[in-house]
Amino acid sequence: MSKKLFSMRKTKVLGAGVLAAAITLAGFAVAQSVTNLRGADVDEPVTTAEIPGTVDRRMQRNYRQQPPLIPHSIDQYQMDLKVNQCLACHDWTKAGERDAPTLSMTHYLDRDGAELDHIAGTRYFCNQCHVPQADALPLVDNIFQPSSTD
Numbered sequence: 001m002s003k004k005l006f007s008m009r010k011t012k013v014l015g016a017g018v019l020a021a022a023i024t025l026a027g028f029a030v031a032q033s034v035t036n037l038r039g040a041d042v043d044e045p046v047t048t049a050e051i052p053g054t055v056d057r058r059m060q061r062n063y064r065q066q067p068p069l070i071p072h073s074i075d076q077y078q079m080d081l082k083v084n085q086c087l088a089c090h091d092w093t094k095a096g097e098r099d100a101p102t103l104s105m106t107h108y109l110d111r112d113g114a115e116l117d118h119i120a121g122t123r124y125f126c127n128q129c130h131v132p133q134a135d136a137l138p139l140v141d142n143i144f145q146p147s148s149t150d
């Protein structure tokens with residue numbers, strides 16, 4: 001009985017293998033004859049728009065409470081549980097010698113409002129709120145107006 005079962009399984013496994021090979025081959029044959037979504041041949045080199053570079057100047061805030069955009073590239077700055085390189089320039093202990101703006105004092109308040117000497121855990125991952133700015137056109141129209149400028 002168990003021997004029979006075993007050989008049945010073997011047949012099934014073999015069958016699945018053959019099927020997979022057939023699908024792969026069929027896929028290959030199809031791929032040879034399709035064009036991509038733009039109607040071009042799949043082998044045609046794709047030209048894409050250049051990735052917009054970082055804007056290295058401060059930008060106007062869109063509303064008073066907005067986390068300021070980052071006016072420099074952050075590609076090289078490690079930020080994880082162990083290291084936060086942003087603090088090497090922006091923490092109050094370093095900002096003077098690095099000639100960088102000091103973290104806002106709100107970043108040194110814990111969730112109960114107590115003042116800390118080090119960055120609050122709630123502000124540790126800077127790019128939850130701050131993002132580098134790129135000189136790119138908006139992807140969708142935006143008619144946002146801050147409530148207090150009228």
Ligand code: HEC
Nearest residue numbers: 058068069070071074077085086089098099100101126130
């Ligand atoms: C090597 C030093 C250095 C490091 C590291 C650094 N910054 Fe900066 N950052 C600066 C300097 C200098 C300025 C001011 C630039 C200016 O005013 O043109 C600045 C400006 C900013 C501002 C704008 C502040 C404002 O009031 O407009 C933000 C936000 C900021 N950085 C966030 C970050 C974040 C987030 C990181 C980490 C991913 C980081 N920075 C890493 C030096 C640094």
Ligand code: HEC
Nearest residue numbers: 065066067086090101102103104106123124125126128129
């Ligand atoms: C939860 C959102 C949040 C996080 C996380 C956060 N920030 Fe901010 N940050 C803000 C907001 C909002 C402001 C402007 C209002 C204020 O001063 O609190 C600000 C202001 C700043 C400023 C301008 C200070 C000034 O006086 O011009 C700097 C520099 C800055 N943040 C850097 C950082 C860095 C570096 C980190 C990570 C260590 C960080 N922030 C994490 C929201 C955040």
